[in-house]
Amino acid sequence: MSTATDNNSKPRAMSRAKEWTAEVENLFRFQQAGYRDELEYRQIKQGALIDKWPKSGFVKKLQRRDNTVFYYSRKRECEDRDVNKVLVYSY
Numbered sequence: 001m002s003t004a005t006d007n008n009s010k011p012r013a014m015s016r017a018k019e020w021t022a023e024v025e026n027l028f029r030f031q032q033a034g035y036r037d038e039l040e041y042r043q044i045k046q047g048a049l050i051d052k053w054p055k056s057g058f059v060k061k062l063q064r065r066d067n068t069v070f071y072y073s074r075k076r077e078c079e080d081r082d083v084n085k086v087l088v089y090s091y
Contacts, residue, residue, distance in 0.1 A: 009039060011089035020076070020083050026059050028078035028086050033062040033070045036089055 017024040027037055035041045038050065041062065051060040053074040062070045078086065 009043075009091050011036065011091055013090045015088050015090075017083050017086040017088055020078060020080065022057060024083060024086050024088070025076060025078050026057075027088060028082065029059040029062065029070075029072050031086060033064050035062075036087070039091070 017027070030037050030041055033041075035044070041048070041050065044065065045063060048063060050062070052058060053060050056074055058074060058076075059072055060074070061072065064070060
């Protein structure tokens with residue numbers, strides 16, 4: 001049986017975010033960098049650490065597939081108008 005921690009996990013379903021949460025904020029950051037979510041980032045960038053801001057837990061820095069680095073603020077970056085663009089995958 002496949003779980004979210006397997007190396008070859010594929011999403012079973014997808015939906016769009018309806019309201020902003022900390023999870024949606026992090027998904028927004030991963031998707032801005034070109035990944036589905038944290039699981040896909042870990043699969044592609046094997047062994048790469050994900051820097052997060054200590055208090056908020058938001059992603060601080062991500063490396064794109066072309067090795068460009070994205071840096072993110074400790075404050076919210078996903079504005080209300082962008083929330084419905086965030087894809088939420090379930091495994």
